[in-house]
Amino acid sequence: MSSVSNTGDVSGAPHSRLKREVLSSLEVGAQSVAGMAPSAAMAVNVLLVYLAGARGGTWLSTVIALVIMSLVAYAIVVFAGRVTSAGSFYTWVSEGLGDGAGHAAGWGLLLGYICTGMATVIGFALYGSSLISDLGGPNGGLPVEVPLMVVCAGAAIAVSVADIKLSARTALTLEAVSVSIIVALCIAAYVHHGGVIDKAQLTLSSAHFGGIIEGTVLAIFSFVGFESSASLGVEARNPLRSVRRAVMWSCIGVGLFYVIVSYTQILGFAGAHPGFAASTAPLPGLANLTGLHSLVPLIDAGVTVSMFACTLACVNAGSRMLFTVAADGLAPRPLQRTHPRHATPARAILTIVAPMIGVPLLFVILGHPLLAVDGWMGTLATFGFMLAYALVAVAAPAFLRREGTANRTAWITGGAAAASMAFVFWVNWLPQVPHNTLFSPLAFPYTILPYVFFGWTAVGLGSYLLLGRQAAVGRGEQFTVRAVPAAQAVPAGQAVPD
Numbered sequence: 001m002s003s004v005s006n007t008g009d010v011s012g013a014p015h016s017r018l019k020r021e022v023l024s025s026l027e028v029g030a031q032s033v034a035g036m037a038p039s040a041a042m043a044v045n046v047l048l049v050y051l052a053g054a055r056g057g058t059w060l061s062t063v064i065a066l067v068i069m070s071l072v073a074y075a076i077v078v079f080a081g082r083v084t085s086a087g088s089f090y091t092w093v094s095e096g097l098g099d100g101a102g103h104a105a106g107w108g109l110l111l112g113y114i115c116t117g118m119a120t121v122i123g124f125a126l127y128g129s130s131l132i133s134d135l136g137g138p139n140g141g142l143p144v145e146v147p148l149m150v151v152c153a154g155a156a157i158a159v160s161v162a163d164i165k166l167s168a169r170t171a172l173t174l175e176a177v178s179v180s181i182i183v184a185l186c187i188a189a190y191v192h193h194g195g196v197i198d199k200a201q202l203t204l205s206s207a208h209f210g211g212i213i214e215g216t217v218l219a220i221f222s223f224v225g226f227e228s229s230a231s232l233g234v235e236a237r238n239p240l241r242s243v244r245r246a247v248m249w250s251c252i253g254v255g256l257f258y259v260i261v262s263y264t265q266i267l268g269f270a271g272a273h274p275g276f277a278a279s280t281a282p283l284p285g286l287a288n289l290t291g292l293h294s295l296v297p298l299i300d301a302g303v304t305v306s307m308f309a310c311t312l313a314c315v316n317a318g319s320r321m322l323f324t325v326a327a328d329g330l331a332p333r334p335l336q337r338t339h340p341r342h343a344t345p346a347r348a349i350l351t352i353v354a355p356m357i358g359v360p361l362l363f364v365i366l367g368h369p370l371l372a373v374d375g376w377m378g379t380l381a382t383f384g385f386m387l388a389y390a391l392v393a394v395a396a397p398a399f400l401r402r403e404g405t406a407n408r409t410a411w412i413t414g415g416a417a418a419a420s421m422a423f424v425f426w427v428n429w430l431p432q433v434p435h436n437t438l439f440s441p442l443a444f445p446y447t448i449l450p451y452v453f454f455g456w457t458a459v460g461l462g463s464y465l466l467l468g469r470q471a472a473v474g475r476g477e478q479f480t481v482r483a484v485p486a487a488q489a490v491p492a493g494q495a496v497p498d
Contacts, residue, residue, distance in 0.1 A: 022164065022165050022235055022236075022237070023164065023165060023168055023232055023235050023236045023237060023242075024237060024242075025236075025237070025238065025241070025242040025245060025246070026172070027165065027168035027169060027172065027236075028168070028229045028232050028236045028239075028242040028243060028246045029172075029229065029242075029245070029246040029249065029250060030168045030169070030171050030172035030175070031168055031171065031228050031229040031231075031232055031246065031313055031316060031317070032225070032226050032227070032228055032229040032246045032247060032250035032251075032313075033171070033172070033175050033250050033254060034171035034172070034174075034175055034225075034228075034309040034310055034312060034313035035224075035225025035226060035227075035228035035229075035310060035313035035314065035317065036222065036223060036224075036225045036226050036250060036254050036310075037120065037175075037225065037306050037307065037309060037310030037313075038175065038178075038179055038182075038222075038254050038257055038258070038306070039175065039178035039179055039181075039182060039302050039303050039305075039306035040120065040123055040127075040303050040306040040307050040310060041221075041222040041258065042182060042222075042257075042258065042261045042262070042265075042283065043127070043281075043282070043283050043299075043303040043306075044123070045218060045219065045221060045222045046058060046261065046262045046265050046266075046282060047276070047277075047279065047282050048218050049061050049062070049215040049218045049219050049262070050215070050266065050276060050277065051277060052211065052214045052215045052217070052218050053208070053210060053211025053212075053214045053215060054207060054211050054212050054214070054215025054216075055206045055207045055211060056200050056201045056204055056205060056206035056207045056266065057201075057204050057206075057207030057208075057211065057212040057215065058201075058215060058219075058262050058263075058266060059201060059259055059262045059263040059266075060204065060207070060212055061212050061213075061215030061216040061218075061219045061262075062219045062222075062255075062258050062259045062262045063259055064212070064213075064216045064219070065216050065219035065220045065222070065223060065255075065258075066223075066251075066252075066255035066256070066258070066259065068216075068220065068417065068420045069220065069223040069226065069251050069255065070251055070252065070255070071393065071413045071414075071416050071417035071420065072227075072251075072389045072392070072393055072417045072421075073226070073227075073247055073248050073251040073252075074248075074396075074409075074410070074413045074417075075392050075393040075395070075396035075410070075413065075414050075417060076092075076227055076230065076247045076248075076392060076396075077244050077247060077248055078396040078397075078399065078400065078407075078410055079092040079095070079096075079392070079395075079396060079399065080230060080240065080243045080244040080247060081240055081241075081244045082240070082399075082403075083095065084230065084233030084236075084239045084240060084243045085233050085234070085324065086231055086232075086233060086234050086235075086320040086321075086323060086324045087106065087231075087320075087321060087324030087325070088106075088109070088227065088228075088230035088231045088233070088317070088320075088321060089102075089105040089106060089108075089109050089227070089230070089321075089388045089391070089392050090102050090103065090105055090106030090109070090321060090324060090325060091324070092105075092230075092392055092395060092396075092399070093105035093106075093388075093391045093392055093395040095395070095399050095402075096394070096395030096396060096397075096398040096399035096402070097391065097394065097395045097398055099464075100464060101391055101395065103325075103330060103460065103463075103464045104387065104391060104457070104460060104461070104464075105387070105388045105391040105392060105395075106321055106324075106325055106388075107456070107457065107460030108383075108384040108385065108386075108387030108388040108391070108457075108460075109317075109318075109321055109384060109385070109388045110318055110321055110322065110384070111380065111381065111383070111384030111453070111456050112224060112225075112381045112382075112384035112385040112388065113228075113314040113315075113317055113318030113321070113352070113381075113384075114314070114318060114352060114355050114356060114381075115377045115378070115380040115381035115384065116224065116225060116310065116314050116377075116378070116381040117156075117310075117311050117314040117315065117318070117352070117353070117356035118355065118356050118359050118360055118373075118377040119374050119377040119378045119381065120152075120307045120308070120310040120311040120314065121149050121152045121153055121307075121311055121356050121357060121360055122149065122360050122370050122371075122373060122374045122377070123303075123307040123374060124148060124149065124151075124152040124304055124307040124308055124311065125144075125145040125146070125148040125149045125152070125370065126145065126370060126371065126374070127300055127303045127304040127307060128144075128145075128148040128152075128304045128307075129141070129144045129145050129148060130281070130300045131297060131300040131301050131304055132144060134296060134297040134300055135297060142364060145370060146361070146364060149357060149360055149361065150357065152307070152308055152311055152357075153311070153353050153356055153357035155308065156308070156311045156312050156315045156353060156356075157315070157349060157350065157353050159312060160312060160315045160316055160319065160344065160349050161339055161342060161344050161346050161349055162342055162344070163342055163344070164232070164235050164316065164344060167312055167316055168232075170309070170312065171309040171312055171313055174305040174306065174308065174309040175305075175306060175309050177302060177305070178301075178302030178303065178305055178306045179257070179302075181295065181298050181299060181302045182261060182283065182299075182302070184295070185283065185286060185287055185290070185292065185295060185299070186260065186261060186264040188287075188290040188291075188292055189264050189265075189267060189268035189286055189289075189290055190264070190267075191290075192268065192289065192290040192291070193267055193268065193270065196267075198263070198266070198267040198270060200270070201263060201266060201267065213427070214427060216424075217382075217424050217427045217428055219258070219262075220382070220424055221378055221381070221382050222258055223251065223254075223255065223258075224381065224382065224385040225310065225313060225314070225317075226247060226250045226251045226254070227247055227389075228313050228314070228316070228317035229242075229243055229246035229247060229250070230243055230247060230317075231316065231317040231320040231321060232316075232320070265282050265283070265286060268286045268289060268290065269282070269285070269286065269289065272289055283299045283303070284296045284299050284300065287299060311356070314352075314356070315349055315352055315353055315356075318348075318352040319345045319348035319349040319351075319352045320345060320348070322335055322345070322348040322351060322352060323335060323336050323338075323345035323348040324336075326348065329467060330463060330464065330467050331463075334347055335347050335348045335351060336348070359377075360373060360377075376445060376446075376449065379428060379446060379449050380449055380452060380453060382424070382428065383425065383428070383449070383450065383453040384453070384456070386421040386424055386425050387421075387457070389417065389421050390417070390418045390421035390422065393413070393414040393415075393417035393418045393421070394414055394415075394418050395414075396410050396414050397410040397411040397414045425450075428442075428446075428449075428450070429442075429450045
């Protein structure tokens with residue numbers, strides 16, 4: 001049984017209610033899957049992990065990433081079965097570590113969603129232009145890519161404002177189609193290879209420890225966004241069950257898909273020249289190697305729609321985070337206004353999308369190549385997610401202790417997850433300090449991206465110190481669902497034991 005408070009208007013502004021209990025468990029799960037963008041991740045990240053030094057150990061880097069993210073997922077499940085909210089990590093970390101830490105977690109997730117959205121808007125343009133070229137249109141370039149970026153951002157606004165149910169179903173359909181194409185390609189690769197065994201990969205003959213660890217850092221980026229269904233707590237039916245299942249099963253299920261596809265891509269290129277490392281588009285290249293030339297446009301189409309689905313998921317999750325923060329007075333109050341007809345956080349949606357399209361267009365004007373900008377934004381997004389993941393991992397056992405529940409597993413998994421996030425940040429920051437030969441030194445502009453992240457964090461801290469004491473910080477209680485024992489009735493919004 002659950003209790004929800006989602007009435008009234010704490011700001012005095014009209015239209016500040018989300019539409020309640022409209023999403024099925026499948027639609028809630030679709031948000032997490034779309035946030036991970038499995039098709040897009042497998043089109044891009046496998047090659048990046050390979051080139052980072054993992055080589056034949058790319059599949060192992062992905063397995064390690066899966067284990068680490070499962071630790072984070074466990075911490076999320078601790079909260080999701082007891083309290084769920086449109087504020088997700090912002091609410092949860094506040095429950096365990098206090099309002100300041102909760103604001104930091106929410107601020108980190110906002111950076112993650114916004115920068116991931118920038119990366120997927122760019123990815124939509126790059127793969128969309130490739131698709132247009134496949135179909136006989138112009139051969140890419142900014143005259144094609146810039147309008148595609150605008151189309152992606154505009155369509156994301158239209159769908160997310162119109163209806164969260166439509167948004168979830170759109171994301172689910174697009175990802176199902178694109179994942180099916182990749183599964184068919186993997187089967188074709190096994191047939192072409194004559195089996196599923198690749199001794200070079202399984203024995204790690206071309207891999208070394210440092211390369212596998214560096215590859216793990218990039219493999220983790222494939223998982224970020226799996227938590228995004230947590231932002232749909234108020235809009236989901238049976239939220240305490242559906243959010244918990246969506247987070248855990250998307251992490252494990254999509255993670256296993258990543259392991260299989262990573263292994264299969266390298267297996268499919270075995271013996272080919274110039275080889276996997278020289279392939280700029282591994283999935284279309286694999287289709288050509290297996291004789292499935294007709295799949296190339298379908299693959300480009302699948303990756304393109306996966307990019308859009310991920311953009312949509314980032315808009316949905318980021319806007320609801322911003323909506324809840326505004327309800328607590330830590331962001332401009334007009335951001336908590338919802339659409340008068342659709343009951344979606346329209347103003348927060350527009351605010352989230354603005355940098356997703358504005359920043360990439362600015363870099364285009366300054367003459368930077370889109371592919372490079374895509375990598376920069378992905379790294380910044382990772383920093384934001386790592387901050388939020390580390391905080392929620394520590395907050396989970398603290399929350400259980402405050403509830404009087406002893407859980408040694410939560411302490412072990414939380415500590416391991418937080419340590420892993422700190423390690424990931426270190427490897428992405430200054431691996432040459434202290435001097436070592438295990439990790440490669442970073443090159444510009446990656447050497448300055450951590451300081452951009454620190455700047456973002458400082459702005460968030462400043463806003464909390466400035467507004468936190470004056471704000472009626474309730475961690476979005478009017479948009480929160482809590483577990484309530486069936487035999488006990490309590491006022492809406494009041495915390496009770498599970």
